[in-house]
Amino acid sequence: MSVDRTINAANTTSAVAPNLVAAPHGLQRVWATLGRVVAFAIVELQKLQHDRTELVTRMVQPALWLLIFGTTFSHLQVIDTGSVSYLAFLAPGIIAQSALFISIFYGIQIIWDRDAGILAKLMVTPAPASALITGKAFAAGVRSVAQVVGVLGLAYLMGIALTINPLRIVAAMAVVVLGAAFFACLSMTLAGLVRxxxxxxxxxxxxxxPLFFASNSLYPVDVMPAWLHTLSTVNPLSYEVDVLRALLIGTPFHAVDVVVLLVAPIIGIATASKVLRRLVA
Known part of the structure; x- marks a missing residue:
């Protein structure tokens, strides 16, 4: 009798035991991670709804660089840019600079999330830290695309000879997204270190x-002193500007620039993901 009761109890337990769902693996895991990255990016972009004037106000500085600095040095003709006008040479650098200024302070937002208790909740979700970092990084990149549109629009109004090829313009936007993503990761890495x-x-x-002036944004590397030339070769911003110039004004294209642009965000995401947990420790 007791044996029957034991068997019945075991059967009852197995009948009500919850079905365990296998963790995603292979392509399922990849798609799940991509979905989380997109979700985090959308959440970041939705923050623009609370302050839509941000996109306009961020255009003030690049506009001043083009209208005041650019036109002044163009008239002075003190910087030799070859067959390309100085304003055309400068415009891609200003695009990269404006994206840098947006992304380099992106780590402040993640500290705000920490202080509001949001980050601690996100860190206990199934999403890996790399998905959170990637989503935020590419959200910074998408925000920077508005700078491309704004600077190009102003450049066309000023009569600056930049490409009107839509494919090249879209490629330039992709370059800005990659560059901004790296600098956003750099900012989030610093946030994890200083907290x-x-x-x-x-x-x-x-x-x-220093990142801006130690790059080729304002002047060719040929006119730099040796020490500044060395700094520009290890400055990711220089490689971003090189690709933008190749796309927008037709300067020579270098494969190493694209390699750096692709590798830098990967390194940035990996590094920022490692130090992210320091913020909630």
Missing amino acids: NRDRLMGIGQAITM
Whole structure:
């Protein structure tokens, strides 16, 4: 009798036991991760709805660079840019610079998420840290696309000879997304290291202008002193500007520029993902 009861109890237990769902693997895991990346990116982009004027106000600085700095140095003719006008030479650099200024402070948002308790909740979800970082990084890149549109529109109004080929313009947008994604990852890595908004703001301000001036955004590398030329070769912004110039004004194309643009965000995502947990530790 007791044996029958034991068997019946076992059968009852097995009948009500929950069915375990196997974790996704292979292509299912890849698609699941991509879905989470897209979801995180959409959440970031939806924040623009709360301040739609941001896209307009961020155009002020690049417009000033083109209208004041660009036209002044173009008239002075102190920088030799060969057969290309200085304004045409400058415009791709200003596009890269404006995207840099958007993304280099992106780590502040992740510290805000930490302080609001949002980051801790996200870190206990099944989504890997790399999905969160990737989503935020490419959201920064998509935000930067507006800068491409704005600078190109202003350049056309100023009569600057830039390409009107739609495929090249779309490719330039993709380049800006990759560049902005890397610098957003750099910012989030710094956020994980310093874990403080004020410190991160100070570091961002300290490195933004050196990154800009130690690149080929404003002047060709040929006119740089040797030490600055060396810095420009290890500056990812220089490679981004090179590709933008190749697409927008037809300067020579170098495969190494594309390789750096593709590899840099991958390294940035991996590094930022490693230090992200320091924010919630």
